[in-house]
Amino acid sequence: xxxxxxxxxxxxxxxxxxxxxxxxxxxxxxxxxxxxxxxxxxxxxxxxxxxxxxxxxxxxxxxxxxxxxxxxxxxxxxxxxxxxxxxxxxxxxxxxxxxxxxxxxxxxxxxxxx
Amino acid sequence: xxxxxxxxxxxxxxxxxxxxxxxxxxxxxxxxxxxxxxxxxxxxxxxxxxxxxxxxxxxxxxxxxxxxxxxxxxxxxxxxxxxxxxxxxxxxxxxxxxxxxxxxxxxxxxxx
Numbered sequence: 001x002x003x004x005x006x007x008x009x010x011x012x013x014x015x016x017x018x019x020x021x022x023x024x025x026x027x028x029x030x031x032x033x034x035x036x037x038x039x040x041x042x043x044x045x046x047x048x049x050x051x052x053x054x055x056x057x058x059x060x061x062x063x064x065x066x067x068x069x070x071x072x073x074x075x076x077x078x079x080x081x082x083x084x085x086x087x088x089x090x091x092x093x094x095x096x097x098x099x100x101x102x103x104x105x106x107x108x109x110x111x112x113x114x
Numbered sequence: 115x116x117x118x119x120x121x122x123x124x125x126x127x128x129x130x131x132x133x134x135x136x137x138x139x140x141x142x143x144x145x146x147x148x149x150x151x152x153x154x155x156x157x158x159x160x161x162x163x164x165x166x167x168x169x170x171x172x173x174x175x176x177x178x179x180x181x182x183x184x185x186x187x188x189x190x191x192x193x194x195x196x197x198x199x200x201x202x203x204x205x206x207x208x209x210x211x212x213x214x215x216x217x218x219x220x221x222x223x224x225x226x
Contacts, residue, residue, distance in 0.1 A: 043203075103160075105159070
């Protein structure tokens with residue numbers, strides 16, 4: 001089975017703090033994704049990566065950056081957390097190739113910014 | 115931009131009944147569709163998928179129907195069980211644009 005893990009299930013940070021969300025997958029997938037999930041809005045794509053050291057902006061990249069130093073690990077960084085970044089953050093991975101099919105999700109990190 | 119939406123935000127069914135969850139999509143060029151199940155406190159879990167060259171696909175107790183004419187997708191769950199209680203949402207993707215777009219979800223409540 002594909003396993004996608006996220007470093008924290010719940011996180012509370014203060015405004016202005018730098019926040020790191022880590023995601024690790026064990027299926028040697030090339031593609032990895034970061035989404036945020038907010039009530040009534042569905043999943044929105046923040047950033048994605050098709051390969052090590054490669055990243056592309058999703059639909060809402062503002063206020064976020066990412067790092068993909070190793071194939072299995074994709075990190076989401078909030079340089080200076082703000083209250084409007086309070087959300088559920090979901091990491092996903094998928095097999096190689098553009099247009100690759102099913103995305104496998106991690107359990108999510110619920111981030112609260114005070 | 116594309117939009118993927120659901121007709122009913124909440125659906126309550128009796129245990130043992132069949133459930134139907136609907137999804138409307140706006141991009142006629144979408145090639146691939148997935149239904150996900152998300153239980154409380156967990157990440158989305160793949161249920162079933164369908165490509166645009168098909169109109170029906172069956173899994174274990176689940177069936178996905180695709181009507182490209184009206185851009186409508188549905189998920190049918192047979193003999194609904196309490197363990198089926200969750201939020202279900204659809205996702206669409208166009209291979210040309212290489213990104214998924216997700217609906218906001220329908221909450222399914224199964225009454226014992």
